[in-house]
Every structure is written in C-alpha cells, then in structure tokens.
Amino acid sequence: MTFFEALDLVGTLAFAISGALTALHKRMDPFGVLIIAFVTAVGGGTLRDVLIGRTPVGWMQDLNYLYIISLGFVLVLIFRGNLHRFKLSMLLSDSIGLGVFTLIGIQKGLDFGMHPFICVALGTMTACFGGVIRDVLCAEIPVIFRKEIYATICIFGGIVFFMLEQGNFPDQLIQLVTSLVIIIVRLLVVKFNWSLPTLDLNVK
Amino acid sequence: MTFFEALDLVGTLAFAISGALTALHKRMDPFGVLIIAFVTAVGGGTLRDVLIGRTPVGWMQDLNYLYIISLGFVLVLIFRGNLHRFKLSMLLSDSIGLGVFTLIGIQKGLDFGMHPFICVALGTMTACFGGVIRDVLCAEIPVIFRKEIYATICIFGGIVFFMLEQGNFPDQLIQLVTSLVIIIVRLLVVKFNWSLPTLDLNVK
Amino acid sequence: MTFFEALDLVGTLAFAISGALTALHKRMDPFGVLIIAFVTAVGGGTLRDVLIGRTPVGWMQDLNYLYIISLGFVLVLIFRGNLHRFKLSMLLSDSIGLGVFTLIGIQKGLDFGMHPFICVALGTMTACFGGVIRDVLCAEIPVIFRKEIYATICIFGGIVFFMLEQGNFPDQLIQLVTSLVIIIVRLLVVKFNWSLPTLDLNVK
DSSP, rough: OHHHHHHHHHHHHHHHHHHHHHHHHOOOOHHHHHHHHHHHHHHHHHHHHHTOOOOSHHHOOOOOHHHHHHHHHHHHHTTTTTTGGGHHHHHHHHHHHHHHHHHHHHHHHHHHOOOOOHHHHOOOOOOOOHHHHHHHHHHHOGGGGGTSSHHHHHHHHHHHHHHHHHTTOOOOOHHHHHHHHHHHHHHHHHHHBBBOOOOOOOOO | OOOOHHHEEEEHHHHHHHHHHHHHHHHHOOOHHHHHHHHHHHHHHHHHHHHTTTTTTHHHHHHHHHHHHHHHHHHHHTTTTTTTGGHHHHHHHHHHHHHHHHHHHHHHHHHHOOHHHHHHHHHHHEEEHHHHHHHTTTTTTOOGTTTOOOOHHHHHHHHHHHHHHTTTTTTHHHHHHHHHHHHHHHHHHHHTOOEEEEEOOOOO | OHHHHHHHHHHHHHHHHHHHHHHHHHHHTTTHHHHHHHHHHHHHHHHHHHHTTOOOOOOOOHTTTHHHHHHHHHHHHHHHHTTTGGGGHHHHHHHHHHHHHHHHHHHHHTTTTOOOHHHHHHHHHHHHHHHHHHHHHTTTTOGTTOOOOOOHHHHHHHHHHHHHHHTTTTTTHHHHHHHHHHHHHHHHHHHOOOOHHHOOOOOO
C-alpha cells in the first residue's frame, strides 16, 4: 500500500464516522447507521464511477473500503458518547479525505481523457457528493448547497492542480501541493467559520 | 417461464402494489402513483444493475416487469377502498418478493464474479432499495433505516446461502432453503412485531 | 450546429434558469444554485444515459451543456429581481425544452434498439426527471408526481411519435409534429391551468 492509498483509507474512515454520527442524530437503527456511513464514505466515488462508466464501481472490487467503513461503524457504536474527545483528529482526517478524494476524482477524469473542467467536477463530486447522498437519505437539503464551504474548496484545489500542470512539475509534487492546499484551506474555513453567503432573494 | 420466474413476478406485483398505496397516501396524482409503484418494484434491481454495469438495466430488456407493474397500478386504482381484504395475500406475496429478489441479487453478483460479501450486499440492495428510492421520492427518511427489520432479514438470508454453498448441496436446494428462510423470518417478524432498536443517542 | 441542436440548447438554458430560481427560493448558496441549475437541465438525460449504459454520460462529452448552464446561472444572478419580465420567453423556452428533450430521449431509445414503450419512458425521463432530481435535492416530493401535468404531455407526445412512425412520413416531419404537439399542449395546459386530479384517498 502506498502512502497515498493509506491517506485514502484515513479519509474513508473519517467520512464513514461522520456519516454514522449524522445517522445516529437522526435516530436511525443500526442498519441505517451502517448504510449512511457507507454512502457518506464511498457515495461520491460511486456516483463518479457510474457517470463515467467505470463499473462494477470501485468498492465492489476492493473490499478494503467495506472493511474500513465497518470499522468506522463499530468505532462509532463503541465511542459514541465520547467522540467529542477526538474532534481534532476527526477534523484533520476529514480534511485529508477532502484533499485525497478530490485528487482521486481528478485522476479518474484524466484516465478517461476528460476535459479539465470535467475533471474538476469529478474531483468535487468524489469528495463532496457522498455527503449530498447522505443528506438526501436523511430527507434534508444537502448542507453543502446551503452554507458549508466544502465543494468550493475542492473546485479551488482542482484549479490549482491544473495551473500546476501547465508548469513542468513532477506529478507527485502537483498532487502533494494540491492536497495540501485543500487541507489547509479547509482547516482555515473551519477555524474562521467562513461560509458562502446565501443569495439575496428578491425574486418576484 | 420457470416457477422461479413466476415467483419473481408475484414479488414484483406485490412491491408495485405496496408502492402505489404509499403514493396514494401521499396524495399523488396517477403519474406519481405509477412511478412510485415502478421504482418500488424494480428500483432495487435497477440500482444493482447500474452499480455492476449490467446495462441497459433489466426492466428495459424484459417488458414483463412493465406489464406486471401496470397491472398492479390498475388493481390499486380499482380496489383502493378494499385492499385491506387482501392483507394476508399481500403480506405473503411481499415476503416471497423479499426472498426471490435477494436470491436474484446474489446470483447476479456471482455471475459478475463478486466476493460473497458484495453478493450479499447486492441481494439486500435488490430486495430493499426499491423501498429506499420510494421513500426518498416521498421526501421521507427510508423506513428500513429507522425501524423496519427488512434488510437485516436479507443479510441473514445471504449468510445462510453462502453457508449452504460450503456444503455440497445442489443449487436449487440452496435457493429453496434460502428463500424459505427469508420468507419465514419475514412472516415471524411481522407476526411478533419485531424491530431493530434505535441506537441510544448519547452523542455530545 | 443544426436547428435541432440549437433548440436543445434553448431548452437547456430554460431548464437551468428554472432550476436556479427554485434553488434561490430555497435560499441556497451559489454552489447549491449552480448544482440545482445543472441537475434540472441535464439530470433527466444523465439518468437516461446511466440506465441504458451510454457512458461517460452526455454532458461530459459535450462541454456546450456546461457553458450554457453556467450562462443560465449568471443570468439568474444578474436578473434575479427582474425575471418576471421574461415570463413569456421563459415559458416558451421551457416548452421547447420539453418537446426537444422528449424527442432526444425517444431517439436514444431507438438507437439502442428499445421497444417503443421503453422509448416513450426514456423520452419522458429525459424531459421530466431533471425536475424530479431537483425536487429530491430540495427535500420536496417531486411536483410532477403531485399535480403538474408535465410528464403526461411527454407520454402523449411519445404516443403521437410512434403513431406517425406507422405511416410512411419522413423522420423530420415526425419530429417536427411531435415536438409541436408537446409544445402546444404544454402552453394550453399552462394557459388553462389544467392539472391531474389527486386520486381520491379512501384507503383503509
């Protein structure tokens, strides 16, 4: 397993845990908690795979995702009264997930010969649309459509990626810088509590 | 048509009728009722086909599903004041659907060379995710995520299937036992009104 | 670009604008408005492509959709206080979209050798299910399932299409008549405020 693959699993675990917590707050039963953990973690990549035609989708071909999500599910069941203690590690892992998932989505787009715009869309989808599916299954308007700056960071990271691609930098450096940019901006956003403005509604 | 295919249509009809009833309770118009009947009946299998890349999806290639769902739609329109009389037949057909759909999903997974864990997931998806899509389209949190023991029975049935596969039993016997287990457990669940506990929410 | 392709973009623009307006009314942030504009415009065709296995889906291979939707997004941001002035052009463009999208869906079905019933379903899906996905993402029961006569017009248009196919008319005439029928019926529906009845709920 490469370092990058390890980070992918760290992000998957963080996303699964955050999904499981959302489901607990919605008072779901264990099956619901497991499924919400699952779609939060791999839903974005699954949607991406379906739309580009990369089937069977990723998690069916690599059982590590299933195992790591199950681990997240069990951890939430055990520690659900004490998870506030791990707030910082959770935020960090979640930010790593955001960066790594965006990169993976961009890379899949490049593999399929897509235009940079589509690659950026696929990166954002991979990182953010698991949360969209989670919110839909919780009968809520997706939080990233309302206030959370989350997708915008991925789009920004994608733009950084393709600007660096213009230069003659090695691939690994581009990936490192892009994911660091996403992770750092994400942490700043949380620290300073930034959010996108709701658009002023003077529609008649 | 084999006996198994006939049972598939029985299950499809039962799922379509239950979907149409849900839509009626949501005060939908005829088009809405038809679509909800449709997704309840074939939505799980459609999702499975999309995720494994078996396209065009099943109901596009075998019009029997379309016909049987339309029949269910018409039956509901005609008998909608008297459907409580058929409660027992409905429960039985619905349970048959649960068993048969689970088996079909497992079998498709095996056809695509999937790991047993993924096959069990595909069986559960085939049997239960039509109802998930129905609930999403009704702007509700899916009932199988909240209290109904439905998916858990399919997972249990899937485990029984792969345990029997270890032995040297003929395929048809394994299928018969698995579906009977699912059907009987489903009936017991309804009779004794079992449900999964909501997880205690002491999250801070 | 053919005349037909130009009409496709007119319809896409109208659908994107109507989606963006819905998102504004839901008080979404700019990212949410853009995504809702996007799924309203191309969601139906995307669902169709996924179900028939035409991947990567259409908008990934023709960036014009992305550009025209972004234009719609910008127009809504600029003119959001004055869009009532364009009510008639909006209605007309939306109706053109309904007609053209239905035809495109039917044609894709024919390209894949589908039965006429499935082609009509694909046409209706292409024209109407972007709005369904929009409503799901807004945590609402889809409006076309409740009262709006929208899908029924597409189904009717599809039936007209296949009745004309029985005769020996040239393809372009069939397409012209079908889309005109859909557009005119749509305008009549809006003018006379027709809607499907909710089914009487005497279910026990």
